[in-house]
Amino acid sequence: MRALRGHHMFCTRLFSGSGYNQAFADNMGRLVENMQKGEKFQLVQGNDDICRYCPNREPEGCALGTEDVQRRDAAAMEVTGTAPGQVLDWAELRERLEKLSEEDFRYVCGDCRWQREGLCSYPLLKERTRP
Template identity: 30%
Template structure:
């Protein structure tokens, strides 16, 4: 199975993904990516557009508050990677890919719910939505 490429902040987004997004096409693509991860596809971190934004990069400014080309989005990615790397040191090595086992997802969600790995989310328009999902025990999420 080909590894799924995720940018830093999208790595956090998959933890709370329930099937909502910017457009129906974006949701369909994100659902496909999350399903692949759930089925055992390894994840590798990347800088810039990834498999979730694939096909949407030209429309980022119209569908997202996180334009892929903005310095603030790249900083969001770096912050997310740094916070996740404390729990999963092997994910920080961009030349490797890891499988998100149930144990790893659970550890990431515990840290997410406590705020330990959410520094990258502070300016995200979805932050309150994701906080509510974490408070609800991540019920209804796709991963």
Template identity: 30%
Template sequence: MLKIRAHHLLCTENFVNEGYSEDFSKNMGEVIEKLRENSEVKLIKDLDDICKHCPENLGDHCKNDEKVKAYDEKVLKVLNLSSDEKYFWSDIRNLTCDIIFDRDRREEICKDCQWNELCKEVETMRR
């Protein structure tokens, strides 16, 4: 079972093989491939399987811990989900697309993220 931060539901949807480093991008791609197999996922508000090669991973917490935990909380609230619960990937991905992406609510959650401009480009191309 994969452990995924709640806000990473947004990141996995907009990922286009760009990231902090080659190792980060490779790991992200591998995690996304596992998710596509409809893996069971435990949603968390802490370092997860995607954070493994992130340079902001300080070992026991994220360099921007308060900021990303706020993103996690917003995603959980908007989707009416709970942290530390298990879900099937296809269910939470569909929910994320229906409630956040299809209704243009992503920026409401993470507009101050350093990747916001790239996400906007990806979302524009998807339309």
């Protein structure tokens, strides 16, 4: 079972092959593929299986702003009705994200680097969560 922090629920659904570097993108691709094949994940607080390959990872957080990442995690769990320790699968994640409003998306991802760079958006999330 994979460990996944709150805001990474959004990232896995929106991932398109890009990332901080090739090791990060390869790890993310494998993780998403395994989740799509049925591997479950458990929500965690702090570093997870995606953070493992991030060049900004620090032992206790993120070089880009631990407080910002923690805020995103809490916001993501709030809008999806999830909590640390909860176990989900790909279909359950899709169902939860499918219900989100554009306001919910902005609350979690509004000032995210990847959203600003055009790699993710609310319309793309809606497209990727359709049944």
